[in-house]
Amino acid sequence: LDRNPSVRAYYSNEYLPVYEQELGNLTFSGRPKSKDFANDTVNTTFNSWPQHLRIRLSDEFGTRILNAAEDSLSNNYNFTRFFKGLYVTMDEVPSSSMACIYYFLLTNEYSRLTVYYHSGNSSSPQSSYKVFNVKDESGHYNVFESFNFEGTHPSLYQQVVEGDTTGGDSLLFISSLSRTASRIKIPYLDNMKSFGKRIAINKAQLVMYADTTFSDTDVLYPSVKVGLQLIDPETGALSNLIDEESNALGGAYVKADNSYVLNITRQLQEIISGGVTNKDFKLVVAGSAILGTRVVIRGPGRSEKPLKLIVAYTVLEE
Incomplete structure (x- = not known):
């Protein structure tokens, strides 16, 4: 996002300004109601996760966070002023018959932004990561567009x-x-x-x-x-x-x-x-x-x- 939310509540047809640069994208076919839970988990280095959407963000974005001024990361208030949020949207589809709606529980324990990084010298780098969780008090809202009901009944x-x-x-x-x-x-x-x-x-x-x-x-x-x-x-x-x-x-x-x-x-x-x-x-x-x-x-x-x-x-x- 290019601006911090200025009010506590937004209508679902209100847009906040965003940067034009895309941070990441993903093409996927979801199976949120699959009964085969074991085959729908994603094996990672750290854990086995339930059904979820994972988008690889650009290294430049992660570097921007790591190189931020110390006071920008000193507390939650300063961090949310430095990092204003993410706008997650979808590409347009050729026809309405190809469209769908997915629900994502943002306050779930697995909803997070994770920054992976190396520290130490080049000969013996130490791998680590930092997790930024989405909590109940984290601001979020949905935006919907009806496109003047084109192509409807x-x-x-x-x-x-x-x-x-x-x-x-x-x-x-x-x-x-x-x-x-x-x-x-x-x-x-x-x-x-x-x-x-x-x-x-x-x-x-x-x-x-x-x-x-x-x-x-x-x-x-x-x-x-x-x-x-x-x-x-x-x-x-x-x-x-x-x-x-x-x-x-x-x-x-x-x-x-x-x-x-x-x-x-x-x-x-x-x-x-x-x-x-x-x-x-x-x-x-x-x-x-x-x-x-x-x-x-x-x-x-x-x-x-x-x-x-x-x-x-x-x-x-x-």
């Missing part, structure tokens, strides 16, 4: 880029990593207030189904969980549903029928009772900041397995 492009959301009646696209979410409006909930009597919501569930024509659910597994957030009509700020705060929201993927069920009983009860206003919902992938998953949901206009709200209620006697 026509309905997704129409909804996101062109702003025509009529296609959402058939298909809803939600994905993680700062890409897409869906806005759900339930405008007629307030009509239940006109019943003239008190209403008790026994159960309210937002039920939706993954459209399996877009992926093989055994290979390209849909998002394991979806979630709902409330959208403030004035500011656009997001907040949790009452059901989320009581850990009752649900939203886990059910493979048997490719469904998701979100329990919004308490939220609807408060709307009907007048305790809160009826706000739009934002449908998102749970854990979207760290998980590279997505799912295509069958919209409310589909003839089979549409997105729907199921409400069971009781009209109370006065």
Whole structure:
């Protein structure tokens, strides 16, 4: 990196400046889920390591660290000002069908920068190495680029880029990593207030189904969980549903029928009772900041397995 991070948090579409010189590269074919653990380890001089990515950096980079001024290496603060960090990225691929996503646990005990060096005179050099571990307090974040959704499904492009959301009646696209979410409006909930009597919501569930024509659910597994957030009509700020705060929201993927069920009983009860206003919902992938998953949901206009709200209620006697 060419600049120290100046804030504690960055959005996933923010880039920090980097030097143009490449420090190292690697072409590899990963097998992170191989059951043959023994054959997937890498034998080194010092240890036998589990599955990991190892990139050989240039000697010039290591020499720069070894030749740094003494005060630059005297403590962690000075060192992080001298060595601002690394930017690890991938080359562009010819087509989206060749792309993939790998997860690397940076805070794992094996995540590190190792500098190997020789000391002593030329006739009897002593080999040694210095390890710089990536710890929990080490700053790191991910950057994602959607490339204006070029080459995506026509309905997704129409909804996101062109702003025509009529296609959402058939298909809803939600994905993680700062890409897409869906806005759900339930405008007629307030009509239940006109019943003239008190209403008790026994159960309210937002039920939706993954459209399996877009992926093989055994290979390209849909998002394991979806979630709902409330959208403030004035500011656009997001907040949790009452059901989320009581850990009752649900939203886990059910493979048997490719469904998701979100329990919004308490939220609807408060709307009907007048305790809160009826706000739009934002449908998102749970854990979207760290998980590279997505799912295509069958919209409310589909003839089979549409997105729907199921409400069971009781009209109370006065």
